[in-house]
Amino acid sequence: MFQLREFLFFLKSYFHSRLLNFGKRFESLKNLLVAILVVKRGKYSSSFLNTSFLILILTAVVAGPIIAENNPFVGSLEQNQGNFQAAVVSYNPYESSLGTIISAKPRDKVVEYEVLGGDTLASIAKKFNVSVDSIKWASTLKSDTIKPKDILQIPPVDGIVYKVAAGDNVYTIAKKFSTDAQKIVNFPFNDFADLDNFTLTPGQTLIVPDGIPPQEKPRVAPQYAQVQVGVRGSSNFIWPTTGSISQYPIWYHMAVDIQNPGAPPIIASDTGTVVFAGCLSYGYGCHVIIDHANGYETLYGHMSQILVSPGQAVEQGQQIGVMGSSGRSTGTHLHFEVRAGGAQLNPLNFLK
Numbered sequence: 522m523f524q525l526r527e528f529l530f531f532l533k534s535y536f537h538s539r540l541l542n543f544g545k546r547f548e549s550l551k552n553l554l555v556a557i558l559v560v561k562r563g564k565y566s567s568s569f570l571n572t573s574f575l576i577l578i579l580t581a582v583v584a585g586p587i588i589a590e591n592n593p594f595v596g597s598l599e600q601n602q603g604n605f606q607a608a609v610v611s612y613n614p615y616e617s618s619l620g621t622i623i624s625a626k627p628r629d630k631v632v633e634y635e636v637l638g639g640d641t642l643a644s645i646a647k648k649f650n651v652s653v654d655s656i657k658w659a660s661t662l663k664s665d666t667i668k669p670k671d672i673l674q675i676p677p678v679d680g681i682v683y684k685v686a687a688g689d690n691v692y693t694i695a696k697k698f699s700t701d702a703q704k705i706v707n708f709p710f711n712d713f714a715d716l717d718n719f720t721l722t723p724g725q726t727l728i729v730p731d732g733i734p735p736q737e738k739p740r741v742a743p744q745y746a747q748v749q750v751g752v753r754g755s756s757n758f759i760w761p762t763t764g765s766i767s768q769y770p771i772w773y774h775m776a777v778d779i780q781n782p783g784a785p786p787i788i789a790s791d792t793g794t795v796v797f798a799g800c801l802s803y804g805y806g807c808h809v810i811i812d813h814a815n816g817y818e819t820l821y822g823h824m825s826q827i828l829v830s831p832g833q834a835v836e837q838g839q840q841i842g843v844m845g846s847s848g849r850s851t852g853t854h855l856h857f858e859v860r861a862g863g864a865q866l867n868p869l870n871f872l873k
Contacts, residue, residue: 628649629710630710642665655678656673658681660674684727685722685724705728746831749834752793752814753793753813754792756791761855762781762785763779764779777868777872780854787824788839791813795811795830804822807823820860823845
C-alpha cells in the first residue's frame with residue numbers, strides 16, 4: 522500500500538514536470554514566431570491567410586456532409602420552406618369566396634355618351650361615377666332636362682374640362698376654378714410641355730379635378746344721386762372697416778387698402794349722402810361714393826355686397842356694404858379713398 526502511494530506521487534510529479542517543460546518550449550516557439558512576423562512586417566501574411574483559407578475549405582468539404590446527415594434541423598427546415606412556398610402560391614389577396622376582383626381601367630379622357638330612353642342625368646352620373654354637375658359643366662347644360670339621342674360629354678373625374686388659353690398656367694387655372702394646383706398636376710393623364718415647371722400648351726384639353734365654375738360676381742347698374750340738403754359730415758373720419766393695411770398710400774395709389782379674409786362689414790367713415798352705388802367688372806368693382814357736403818368725398822371699393830342706394834343719407838358708422846374682391850382685385854380687401862375737389866388725398870391724414 523505504501524509502495525502504491527509512492528508510485529502515484531512519483532507519477533504526478535513526472536507529468537507535472539513534463540507539462541511545465543512543454544509549456545516553456547511552446548512559449549519559446551511562439552515568441553520566436555511572433556518576433557519573425559514582426560520583423561518581416563507582413564511578408565508571410567499572404568501565405569498565412571491563403572493557407573488558413575485552404576484549411577477552412579478542406580474542413581468544410583470533409584466535415585460538411587457528416588454534419589448535414591446528423592443535423593436534426595435540416596429536414597424540418599426544408600419542410601417548413603416547402604410549406605411556406607405553398608402558402609405563398611396559394612394565397613391571393615384579390616380572391617374571395619365570391620370570386621376574383623378585377624379593377625376597372627380608369628378613364629383618361631372625356632367620352633361621349635348618347636342618351637337612351639329612360640336615362641336621367643342622375644342615372645348617367647351614377648353609371649360613370651361622376652357628379653351630375655360635372656356632366657352639366659362639360660356638356661354646357663343649363664338645366665337637368667335631357668332627351669334620347671342627346672350627346673353628353675362625360676369627364677373622367679369630378680371637376681372641369683378646360684381648354685387651355687395663352688398665358689394660362691396650373692396656378693391661374695386652379696384659382697379660376699377654386700381648386701388646388703396640385704390636383705391638376707396629380708391627375709396622371711394631364712399632359713405638360715415641360716414636366717419640370719408644368720408648362721401647358723394653348724389649346725390642349727386639361728382636366729381640373731374638383732374644380733367648379735367661377736361664380737358670377739354681382740353686377741349693379743351704376744346710379745348717381747344729388748346730395749341731400751342738410752346732410753353734412755363732421756370732417757372727422759373714422760376707420761371704415763377692420764383688418765390690416767396691405768398697401769399704404771403712394772403717389773400712384775393715393776388710397777389705403779385694408780385686408781381681412783373674414784370679409785367684415787364696411788361702414789361710412791363720416792355722415793353724408795350716397796352719390797354713387799354700383800358694380801363694374803373692372804377698376805373699383807362694386808363700390809360706393811359718399812359726399813359729405815363739406816368739400817370731402819370718400820370712396821369704398823371692391824365690395825362683395827352693397828347695402829345702400831344712391832340718394833340715401835347715411836350716418837357715420839352705418840354699414841354700407843361688405844368687404845370683397847370685386848373688380849381689379851386679387852384678394853378680399855377694401856380700397857378706401859378720401860377726395861377733395863376731385864383730387865385724391867392721403868386717407869391716413871384724416872382717419873382717427
